[in-house]
Amino acid sequence: MEGVALYALLLIAICTGWLLGRSASRSIKFPPRQTRDIFHEYFAGLNYLLNDEPDEAIDTFIKALEVNGETVETHLALGALLRRRGKVDKAIKVHQALLARSGLEASLADAARLQLAKDYISAGLLDRAERLLKELAQGKPEGKREALPLLVSIYQLEKEWHRAITCTKELLSHLSYRRSSEWNARMVHYHCEIAEGLLVEGQLGEARQQLRRGGGFQRHHLRASLLTARVEHESGNFNAAIRECRRIAEHSPAFLTQVVDVLAASYSELGREGELIKFLDGFLDKQADPVALQLISRLIAETDGADRAIQYVRRHLAAQPSLAAVARLLEIEVETNQFDPAMLSDIEKIREVLLAHLAKQLGFQCGYCGYEARQLYWLCPGCHRWDSIQPKLEKGR
Secondary structure, three states, rough: OOOOOHHHHHHHHHHHHHHHHHHHOOOOHHHHHOOHHHHHOOOHHHHHOOOOOHHHHHHHHHOOOOOOOOOHHHHHHHHHHHOOOOHHHHHHHHHHHHHHOOOOOHHHHHHHHHHHHHHHHOOOOOHHHHHHHHHOOOOHHHHHHHHHHHHHHHHHHHHOOHHHHHHHHHOOHHHHHOOOOOHHHHHHHHHHHHHHHHHOOHHHHHHHHHHHHHHOOOOOOOOHHHHHHHHHHOOHHHHHHHHHHHHHHHHEEEEEEHHHHHHHHHHEEEEEEEHHHHHHHHHHHOOOOOOHHHHHHHHHHHHHHOOOOOOOHHHHHHHHHHHHHHHHHHHHHHHOOOOOOOHHHHHHHHHHHHHHHHHHHEEEEOOOOOOEEOOOOOEEOOOOOOOOOEOOOOOOO
């Protein structure tokens, strides 16, 4: 039977609300409801529940739980419970009924608005939620602190980065948020989102400015560093791009793959391919990286010949065995040696199997919810956390 625990809690809420209401009625006069009417609805709800008609049961239980000065918080809890159980339309009904009640205490009305805004967000009615949250943000400080994070979440969903920055700045002005590494990192991401769009449009100066603003909230943030390397390369500042890439290799080596093309192009523009080979060789001694191995073996083949490239990959394979090294070695062997057609076909098939197996192992994974992806996401699509996705390394390393 669906949601038995939910309905049990509903029954408890009804009984609690009725008892509180009865107790309060001794000192405060409310419009009377007959006890038999309440219990008639209670048993009608039970009947629906036993007949596996959950929606009708919920409607009856909500009706049975009379709204009065002592049961408002019970209604708030009930609505939140319904939302968490996926009954968003029922939760909206409960919270709207509370707000429609005349003479509701201001703090309880704000609490109902906040819960209703959460209902709307769950239902995808973001414009309605935004309207309610803006009202709360203009009210008491407590309501503002609760409304602003939800407003930020809405602007994040809608990719309204400038609005997200405005709300987050306001949040960071509060002592309880000021030193939050999570919220400071969010500010960096919002500026990076804007910078990425500007970079695509070729507005390099404006992109650099956005990255500097983001750096004011958290220095040397990884995403900002990756974007800075690209901005400097596109601007012709090749030495600056190289410095940024090498900083990434030192502090976040698993992410060098994201800018290895920028690194190679910058060295090439300066005519310093030999220095690039030396750097990549030292990097591969510490970090297994299929893309870096592919690049250095190609550079060695271009400068010193295929035989030297084969020797290098064999030496690397002996020191750090990996499927990526085996696949690259087979690739160079096929390109440079004359094989019997049948043997060549066999080698190609072996290489394809290796690459397919390697592709399953590599990629990216969220360290919080386990979401897996073939590309890097800064905001996890699964749990919606920033900076939780990391590159997956080849198993056995």
